[in-house]
Each structure stands twice: as structure tokens, then as C-alpha cells.
Amino acid sequence: xxxxxxEQLEQFVSGLELVPAGSLADAVHEVGSSATAAELGQALVRxxxxxxxxxxxxxxxxxxGYCFGHARLLYQVxxxxxxxxxxxxxxxxxxxxxxxxxxxxxxxxxAKCQAFRHEGEMxxxxxxxNIVAIDEVGEExxxxxxxxxxxxxxxxxxxxxxxxxxxVPKGLDLxxxxxxxxxxxxxxxxxxxxxxxSNVLISSTGQAKLVDFGLAGVDDSSDRSLGRMDQxxxxxxxxxxxxxxxxxxxxxxxxxFLGAIAYLAFAGVAALTETRDRGERADPRRYTGVVPxxxxxxxxxxxxVDLVSRMMHLDPLERFQTAGDVRRQAETxxxxxVDGEPSAAAPAVAAAAPAAVAATSGHKGVVMLVETSEKxxxxxREFFAKxxxxxxxxxxxxxxxxxxxxxxxxxxxxxxSARSLGESAIEAxxxxxxxxxxxxxxxxxxxxxxxxxxxxxxxxxxxRRLAAMPIQAESMGKMLEDLMRPAS
Numbered sequence: 442x443x444x445x446x447x448e449q450l451e452q453f454v455s456g457l458e459l460v461p462a463g464s465l466a467d468a469v470h471e472v473g474s475s476a477t478a479a480e481l482g483q484a485l486v487r488x489x490x491x492x493x494x495x496x497x498x499x500x501x502x503x504x505x506g507y508c509f510g511h512a513r514l515l516y517q518v519x520x521x522x523x524x525x526x527x528x529x530x531x532x533x534x535x536x537x538x539x540x541x542x543x544x545x546x547x548x549x550x551x552a553k554c555q556a557f558r559h560e561g562e563m564x565x566x567x568x569x570x571n572i573v574a575i576d577e578v579g580e581e582x583x584x585x586x587x588x589x590x591x592x593x594x595x596x597x598x599x600x601x602x603x604x605x606x607x608x609v610p611k612g613l614d615l616x617x618x619x620x621x622x623x624x625x626x627x628x629x630x631x632x633x634x635x636x637x638x639s640n641v642l643i644s645s646t647g648q649a650k651l652v653d654f655g656l657a658g659v660d661d662s663s664d665r666s667l668g669r670m671d672q673x674x675x676x677x678x679x680x681x682x683x684x685x686x687x688x689x690x691x692x693x694x695x696x697x698f699l700g701a702i703a704y705l706a707f708a709g710v711a712a713l714t715e716t717r718d719r720g721e722r723a724d725p726r727r728y729t730g731v732v733p734x735x736x737x738x739x740x741x742x743x744x745x746v747d748l749v750s751r752m753m754h755l756d757p758l759e760r761f762q763t764a765g766d767v768r769r770q771a772e773t774x775x776x777x778x779v780d781g782e783p784s785a786a787a788p789a790v791a792a793a794a795p796a797a798v799a800a801t802s803g804h805k806g807v808v809m810l811v812e813t814s815e816k817x818x819x820x821x822r823e824f825f826a827k828x829x830x831x832x833x834x835x836x837x838x839x840x841x842x843x844x845x846x847x848x849x850x851x852x853x854x855x856x857x858s859a860r861s862l863g864e865s866a867i868e869a870x871x872x873x874x875x876x877x878x879x880x881x882x883x884x885x886x887x888x889x890x891x892x893x894x895x896x897x898x899x900x901x902x903x904x905r906r907l908a909a910m911p912i913q914a915e916s917m918g919k920m921l922e923d924l925m926r927p928a929s
Contacts, residue, residue: 597649701753
């Protein structure tokens with residue numbers, strides 16, 4: 442049953458133990474006994490006792506899917522055809538975790554459940570700084586889940602999409618880190634079988650971590666045998682191995698695709714044609730038609746080109762034979778530059794302005810959106826993406842202000858939605874005008890159709906604009922262009 446009154450929501454939240462009893466009572470006192478469930482919910486969100494994701498589920502009357510093992514879900518951070526990924530908090534320690542939950546439609550599919558458990562089991566045995574650590578594998582209310590360390594950052598694919606080609610020192614450092622993680626896994630008999638840039642996470646401190654060993658194979662010839670099993674692999678791996686006549690060439694196939702990731706890092710574009718079409722991914726011409734890195738980027742140092750080219754050699758016997766070989770060669774190239782040996786410079790990457798780096802990947806700029814509603818997040822992300830902007834999301838307006846207090850700023854424009862945040866949105870928006878450090882931050886306040894009174898309290902100027910729902914693409918596009926236009 443959907444809770445309609447504050448009292449019903451209070452009982453609901455209390456029964457699920459989502460909010461400490463004392464804090465819940467304070468929020469109930471704030472809104473009063475005659476409040477609706479939605480009004481109490483917004484008070485709990487403002488106090489950061491609930492997230493927008495949790496509130497939406499509560500107001501729909503959903504009683505499951507809030508906690509998995511030791512983790513309490515906060516909000517969704519990613520989704521694929523197989524599973525969804527959530528940011529979560531450890532219920533005992535308060536630490537941040539990531540939780541991967543198998544989609545409901547696969548709950549009764551033994552093969553999918555086994556593959557999902559296999560991913561968790563493979564990851565659980567690997568403990569290395571360059572591999573995302575698996576904490577727990579289990580089932581809750583019929584849903585299979587995996588909890589793992591949460592990496593504050595982005596995938597390598599997203600990083601390159603924003604920044605374009607990485608400079609040589611950064612690229613070599615990431616290749617070295619990935620090779621270290623892969624070498625560790627290979628020594629324990631685990632091959633990845635699905636290496637790609639979206640399965641490499643780059644933390645905010647620059648640490649590379651391999652993730653998603655869901656198609657990992659186990660080889661009983663290693664120093665830690667887990668028993669032989671069939672070798673699952675993506676269609677990309679299967680096509681490569683069929684082309685080269687090396688069936689189940691696990692280790693050297695991983696090395697090839699590590700090379701493809703390195704190619705993307707140094708060139709800013711993928712070596713292999715990116716497509717979801719299975720027929721195209723299985724076509725041998727996808728591999729034989731790769732433009733050589735030296736031809737694509739003639740300005741790259743010869744030794745860097747040779748490193749990537751050898752990893753991606755079509756003849757497996759001509760590739761590096763182990764991840765350890767890749768690691769050692771990367772170390773040699775890194776040491777060579779530390780020692781001051783001359784090398785050609787890689788393309789420069791804009792360091793500070795988000796608009797400049799977004800332009801390298803075809804974006805008009807980067808906007809940060811503050812919104813607590815999951816549905817509104819999805820709708821607004823799509824709206825701004827269609828306008829040509831990359832969208833960063835956060836639910837907390839004060840945290841957004843804190844991020845804009847750092848250099849370089851995280852985005853070119855801050856967009857705060859007052860529809861679900863109410864007064865806290867106005868407070869954050871008006872802070873931009875009163876805080877001298879934030880006064881240059883361009884910002885837009887989005888208000889709902891019934892929030893005219895709230896909108897009237899917003900402090901507007903040349904850097905701060907108001908957009909009342911429904912917003913039109915043309916007018917919003919012009920507003921963003923005006924706000925992001927460099928000062929003359």
C-alpha cells in the first residue's frame with residue numbers, strides 16, 4: 442500500500458529501519474501531524490536522511506530492494522542489460538560501497554544467475570590495488586547481488602570522451618597500472634575475457650582499476666588452480682581468436698584488448714569500430730582494418746607506438762606473451778622519460794576549462810545538474826544531452842557548491858532543480874550571488890509550474906538565470922550559450 446500521510450510514511454520508514462528513530466521523529470515534528478507523505482519525505486531528503494531514489498520507492502509502496510547484505514542502497518549510478526549498479530553505504534561501518542544487482546527478469550534464469558555468481562566469485566579471490574575488490578556475493582529477497590568497493594571517478598572510456606587523447610606520461614602510467622592488475626589476475630589463473638575501456642575505472646586520484654570479471658575464465662595451469670571450466674568470452678574475443686586460429690588463447694587475447702584500450706587512451710579514438718551489432722563485431726575486417734597507431738597519431742613517440750602495436754599484433758606469437766612483459770616494457774618507457782631522454786610530445790590536453798575539454802569530444806560543454814528525483818534526473822540528462830552537453834549529476838546542492846569551490850571547476854554551468862528540493866535549492870542558488878568565490882559560476886534555477894512564490898525569492902543577475910517548467914529546448918540552449926560565453 443502506498444503511504445499517503447506523514448504518519449503512514451513514518452511507520453513505513455521505521456519498519457524498514459532506513460532512518461534513526463530520533464532523526465525521524467525530528468522530521469515529523471518539523472512538518473506537523475497533518476502533513477502528507479510527500480511533505481515528510483522531502484523533509485527527510487533535505488536533512489539527508491533519505492535520498493531521492495529511496496523516497497520514490499517508498500512513495501510507490503515498495504518494501505524490498507533497499508538493503509543487500511551489509512549495504513543500504515543510496516541511488517543508482519549505472520545500468521546495463523544484465524544488472525544495475527548502485528552507490529550504497531555499509532550499514533555498520535558507514536563506508537561507501539557499490540552494489541551490483543542482477544535485473545529481476547533474470548532471477549529465474551539459472552544460466553544468468555550462475556554467470557552473475559561467477560563474476561562475484563572470480564572477483565572475490567582477487568585482491569590488488571588495480572582491481573576493484575569484491576566484498577560480498579549473495580541473494581536478498583530473491584535478487585542476486587555483489588557488493589564491491591566504490592571508486593570515486595569515471596571509466597577510462599568516459600575520461601577519454603571528455604578529455605580526448607591523454608598525454609604520454611598519463612597514458613603510460615595507466616597502461617602500467619592496468620598491466621599490473623592483469624598480471625596479478627593471470628598469475629592466479631584468472632583471465633578477464635571482457636577487457637574494454639568501460640571496464641577500467643579511473644579514480645579521482647588517477648588510480649586505474651579493472652572491473653567486471655563476469656566473463657573471466659579459470660586456467661588450472663596457474664599457481665592457484667580453481668579447477669578447469671568452459672571458457673566464456675565476449676563475441677569480440679571469439680572473433681579475434683577465430684581470425685588468428687588460436688582457440689581459447691586467453692592470456693594473449695587479454696593482452697590484445699589491453700592494447701586496444703591503450704590505443705584509445707593515446708589516440709582519443711577507438712582502434713576497433715564501435716558497434717552493438719553482433720554481426721559487425723564478429724566480422725574479421727573489424728580487426729584487419731585497424732588504422733595503425735603511428736599513422737593515426739604521427740606525433741606520438743616511436744616507442745609508445747611500438748608498445749601498443751605489439752600488444753595489438755594480429756599474430757599472437759608476435760604479441761607480448763604475458764601481462765608481465767607489458768608491465769616491464771611500460772616501466773622502461775616511463776623510466777626513460779624520467780631520466781630525460783627526448784621524445785615527441787603528445788597532443789596537449791586542456792587542463793582547466795571544462796568547455797575546452799568537452800569541445801575535444803564534440804560536446805558544447807559540461808553542466809552539473811542538482812536533482813533528487815530519479816525520473817527527473819533521467820529526463821533532464823536526456824534533455825541536456827540532446828542540446829549537446831555532457832551532464833554530471835548530484836543530489837546535494839551544498840555538495841555541488843563545494844565542488845565549484847575547487848579548481849578546476851567540475852562543469853561550465855550549475856543547474857539546480859527546485860521542483861523536488863524546494864527551499865534548499867533556493868538557498869544554494871542564492872549563495873552563488875553572496876559568496877565572492879562563487880560569484881562567477883554561471884547557474885540556472887529550474888522551478889516547477891506551481892513554484893512561482895519560490896521563484897520570486899531567487900536572486901537573478903547576468904550569471905544567474907531562471908527557467909520555469911515546461912522548459913523549451915531552443916530557449917534553454919540560448920540561455921546556456923549566453924552564460925558560457927567568455928567574458929569580453
